Amino acid sequence: xxxxxxxxxxxxxxxxxxxxxxxxxxxxxxxxxxxxxxxxxxxxxxxxxxxxxxxxxxxxxxxxxxxxxxxxxxxxxxxxxxxxxxxxxxxxxxxxxxxxxxxxxxxxxxx
Amino acid sequence: xxxxxxxxxxxxxxxxxxxxxxxxxxxxxxxxxxxxxxxxxxxxxxxxxxxxxxxxxxxxxxxxxxxxxxxxxxxxxxxxxxxxxxxxxxxxxxxxxxxxxxxxxxxxxxxxxx
Numbered sequence: 464x465x466x467x468x469x470x471x472x473x474x475x476x477x478x479x480x481x482x483x484x485x486x487x488x489x490x491x492x493x494x495x496x497x498x499x500x501x502x503x504x505x506x507x508x509x510x511x512x513x514x515x516x517x518x519x520x521x522x523x524x525x526x527x528x529x530x531x532x533x534x535x536x537x538x539x540x541x542x543x544x545x546x547x548x549x550x551x552x553x554x555x556x557x558x559x560x561x562x563x564x565x566x567x568x569x570x571x572x573x574x
Numbered sequence: 575x576x577x578x579x580x581x582x583x584x585x586x587x588x589x590x591x592x593x594x595x596x597x598x599x600x601x602x603x604x605x606x607x608x609x610x611x612x613x614x615x616x617x618x619x620x621x622x623x624x625x626x627x628x629x630x631x632x633x634x635x636x637x638x639x640x641x642x643x644x645x646x647x648x649x650x651x652x653x654x655x656x657x658x659x660x661x662x663x664x665x666x667x668x669x670x671x672x673x674x675x676x677x678x679x680x681x682x683x684x685x686x687x688x
Contacts, residue, residue: 499676560670566615
């Protein structure tokens with residue numbers, strides 16, 4: 464039972480344009496959401512997070528939006544750069560301090 | 575600054591064999607975790623530990639055992655390996671009150687059971 468879903472396995476974007484990665488969840492009790500970035504043969508690295516009491520968090524080129532009514536979050540990368548090419552995972556925390564991960568979206572930024 | 579170190583990086587096991595995946599962190603994190611990632615799937619929590627001497631089951635603990643005798647080390651033991659345990663295993667760590675700022679992950683161990 465996948466509580467966190469990333470329905471797009473892959474995404475291709477031109478360099479300089481916006482990348483939008485989406486994530487849906489089913490558990491309304493999740494209180495924190497995180498995005499991780501993963502390069503091949505490496506472990507995931509933390510990118511940005513958002514609390515369920517907020518609807519937006521921004522860090523440089525990365526912005527995460529949370530729509531609680533739709534149980535949906537998205538990661539915006541503007542402008543996209545070739546070095547952003549990686550697999551992006553969203554993760555959500557339940558009240559038991561356990562994180563559930565999505566299946567990942569592979570982003571390719573085309574120079 | 576080593577962070578989280580996992581060994582080995584790759585391993586092929588025969589069905590029924592046993593092995594221990596090693597994980598060590600040098601950041602004095604109290605929380606440590608073991609995840610597995612199957613192809614096309616998200617990371618699933620196997621076991622976690624909130625401090626030395628304390629471990630607890632995650633989402634998919636069957637077929638695995640862990641121990642936490644020190645703050646630094648959190649080995650994962652596979653007994654009687656099965657093909658269903660073919661996966662990439664990630665160890666991670668965090669401070670308990672900073673988990674929402676993300677875990678530090680190791681680079682993974684790719685395990686194949688044949």
